[in-house]
Amino acid sequence: MLSTAIDLLSKGTNFERLLYGLWVTIKLSLISAIFSIIFGILFGLFMVIKNPITKIISQIYLQAIRIMPPLVLLFIAYFGVTRIYGVHISAEASAITIFTIWGTAEMGDLVRGSIESIPKSQIESAIALALDKKQIYLYVIIPQIIRRLIPLSVNLITRMIKTTSLVVLIGIVEVLKVGQQIIDTNRFQYPSGAIWIYGVIFLLYFLSCWPLSILAKFLEKRWSKI
Numbered sequence: 001m002l003s004t005a006i007d008l009l010s011k012g013t014n015f016e017r018l019l020y021g022l023w024v025t026i027k028l029s030l031i032s033a034i035f036s037i038i039f040g041i042l043f044g045l046f047m048v049i050k051n052p053i054t055k056i057i058s059q060i061y062l063q064a065i066r067i068m069p070p071l072v073l074l075f076i077a078y079f080g081v082t083r084i085y086g087v088h089i090s091a092e093a094s095a096i097t098i099f100t101i102w103g104t105a106e107m108g109d110l111v112r113g114s115i116e117s118i119p120k121s122q123i124e125s126a127i128a129l130a131l132d133k134k135q136i137y138l139y140v141i142i143p144q145i146i147r148r149l150i151p152l153s154v155n156l157i158t159r160m161i162k163t164t165s166l167v168v169l170i171g172i173v174e175v176l177k178v179g180q181q182i183i184d185t186n187r188f189q190y191p192s193g194a195i196w197i198y199g200v201i202f203l204l205y206f207l208s209c210w211p212l213s214i215l216a217k218f219l220e221k222r223w224s225k226i
Contacts, residue, residue: 008193009200014182018197021175022204028174029161032096036103036160037153043104044111058108065105071166073098078170095167099160106159110152114145151220158212162205175201 009015047058078094081087118141126136168177179197186193
């Protein structure tokens with residue numbers, strides 16, 4: 001049975017195609033994660049503003065993103081916008097846009113939680129030392145939230161890598177789509193090929209996400225002692 005898997009993967013450029021599909025998945029995830037972290041930090045700062053209007057706006061955005069499945073958002077961006085406004089958006093651009101919107105909401109809530117977890121006594125002590133608001137953020141708040149956010153950001157990237165498997169449904173040829181193509185092409189010659197191809201895809205996802213999970217746990221454990 002193992003020889004079947006080796007034969008299937010070594011046939012033509014099957015394995016190279018799977019690796020390229022994995023690269024597409026990681027590329028979409030990393031681009032979306034970078035934008036999500038940048039906009040998420042800004043959104044998190046927006047969420048902690050003590051103003052009822054900003055709180056309502058931020059909660060509506062956060063809850064709407066959490067309630068709506070990412071797949072529905074992908075379909076709206078890729079199919080809906082094109083049909084309603086006649087504007088063509090590529091599948092990759094649609095995916096990056098939607099995952100950035102989703103990641104911004106998740107990252108923003110992490111930033112909010114990190115800021116609110118800082119003891120009020122530290123803020124009060126900084127005020128007592130005559131530090132202004134800018135200095136409090138620069139010397140008290142930001143150094144602490146960075147230590148909290150880096151492990152959480154790594155976890156967010158891991159989740160994004162796994163969630164990008166949805167882009168196969170809007171035509172992006174990523175690792176899952178490549179696997180399906182290989183299975184369909186060799187269906188008669190390798191009847192049991194599907195289990196091996198999906199097994200390899202599982203292994204590729206595992207090798208991509210597991211080191212990030214280990215890194216996040218290591219950083220969280222190390223910085224929790226600081």
